[in-house]
Amino acid sequence: MEISDIIITGDTPGVEWRLPVFRFKGTKPEAPRTYIQAALHANELPGTALLHFLLERLRQADTDGAILGDITVVPQANPIGSAQSLFGELQGRFDLGSRANFNRDFPLISLSERDTLLEDLDRYSAADRLKRHLIHMALGAELVLDLHCDDEGLPYAYIDEAFWPEAADLAATLDMKAVLLSDGESSAFEEAVGYAWKNEAEGRKRTALPGRLSVTVELRGTRDVYPEIARKDAEGVWQFLLGRGVVTGARLDLPTFAGRAVPLDNIEMIRAPVSGAILFHRDIGESVKAGDLLATILAKPGMPDGAVEVRAPQDGLIVTRVSTRFARRRSDLMKIACAEPSSAARKPGTLEA
Structure with missing residues (x-):
């Protein structure tokens, strides 16, 4: 195992960040190369x-000679965001300097342009330099896992249709309850990787990418950070690596993916019609029917007409819920995965900013 730091120089004098990178050298050149990062937000x-x-498991596997394909791991992919605290609250989703989402605006390039990512880095802000280093590492692999989480949520993933249903093995090993099939039309990290692969050959865009995978994995909610859950999820990723021939060892007899796989157009983004305190009536993981009461917004507490009901527009599975209990007008409340497309218009790309 090799551990190194990528140095990200700050945009003001005397500031720099260190990005620790763990690398394991495989013994089988034809085995898939893997890149895994966490905490981009x-x-x-x-x-x-x-x-x-x-990493504990990988270190032992390295000692045992059980790593077949090269593996790169970045456990904390965003030291810039980790240093942003406002009034005691960590602000890790957006760069406070530019107001840009740390998981947007990744370079959309062809795979042949990979080496240009690290040229003339002084032209870019610290956040953009970080992004260019991350995607440069990812484009050296065939399997790319970007680990995130929601506010409150089931384990689920955003997976480009180009990787489905082959990616059902990852959904099964991580016991995902839903897969949201994305259209590859954003500049988020996993879609930027997919874009480079699809445009590997000049003038020809691929629509299927067998043997490759770039995925955003949503590991439940921000507060679901417990040793027993983390060990279970680490075992799930290990089993995925076993199945893909990245490592060697004993495999568990795992069930096939039994959750819902739906396109983004079938996601109902439940938004608050008014501002006020949120009273949730339904929880993540529950199936709902059209017309079911999801939440009540106390727009005018104490007034006879002060409570506004929010109901399900169609049948579906509640995948996520916000952790806050105060809503601004039109702020997100829930995501519901449905069998039919939503009647609400959706722009190509991601569901949220």
Whole structure:
């Protein structure tokens, strides 16, 4: 195992960040190369906990000669975000300097342009330099896992349709309850990796990428950071690596993926019609019917007409719920995975900012 730091120089004098990178050299050149990162949104830590325990397993596998394909692991992918605290609250989703989402605006390039990512880095802000280092490492692999989490949520993933249903093995080993099939139309990390692969050959865009995978894994909610859960998830990733021939060892007899796989157009983004305190009536993991009461918003507490009901637009599975209990008008409340497309218009790309 090799451990090294990538130095990200700050945009003001005397500031720099260190990005620790763990590398394992495989013994089988034809085995898939793997890149795994966590906490790109710095306050999303279930993936960091997972990788802590996975690295224990990988170190032992390295000693035993059980690592077949090269593996690169970045347990805390965003030291810039980890240093952002406002009034005691970690601000890890957006760069406070530019207001940009740390998981947006990754370079959309062809795979042949990979080496250009690290040229003339002084032209870019610290956040953009970080992004260019991360995607440069990822594009040296065939299997790319970007570990995130939601506010409150089931284990689920965003997977480009180009990787489905082959990626059902990862969904099964991590016991995902839902897979949201994305359209590959954003500049988020996993879709930027997929974009480079699809445009590997000049003038020809691939629509299927067998043997490759770039995925955003959502590991439940921000507070689901517990040793027993992290060990279970680390075992799930280990079993995925076993199945893909990245490592060798005993495999568990795992069930096939039995959750829901739906396109993003079938996700109902439940938003607050008014501002006020949120009273949730339904929880994540529950199946609902059209018209079911999901939440009540106390827009005018104490007034006879002060409570506004929010109901399910169609049948579906509640995948996520916000952790806050105060809503601004039109703020997100829930994601519901449904069998039919939503009647709400959706722009191509991600569901949230």
